[in-house]
Amino acid sequence: MENEILQDKSAAYIAIGLCALAMTVTAWGLAKLWTTLIETVGRNPQVKKDVQSFGFIGMGSIEAIALYMFVIAVLLIFF
Numbered sequence: 001m002e003n004e005i006l007q008d009k010s011a012a013y014i015a016i017g018l019c020a021l022a023m024t025v026t027a028w029g030l031a032k033l034w035t036t037l038i039e040t041v042g043r044n045p046q047v048k049k050d051v052q053s054f055g056f057i058g059m060g061s062i063e064a065i066a067l068y069m070f071v072i073a074v075l076l077i078f079f
Helices: 002-043 045-078
Strands: none
Touching: 002 045
16 A cells, blocks of 8 residues: 555656756746847847747747646645
């Protein structure tokens, strides 16, 4: 009986680790997005408004992935 519980918890911890990995990748994606936006505006300042709107849409999409992974990790910790 104890062995089954231990295996279930260990699978949850592995899943939490994968969620942490996904959040790390989304942080890298945000850094890449903002670096590209800054380079683009630096090369052509006239496109700032167009690039900025697409940047915020992209940022929201990337952050949504991180937030979903955070919620899944918290649920796995407590249940």
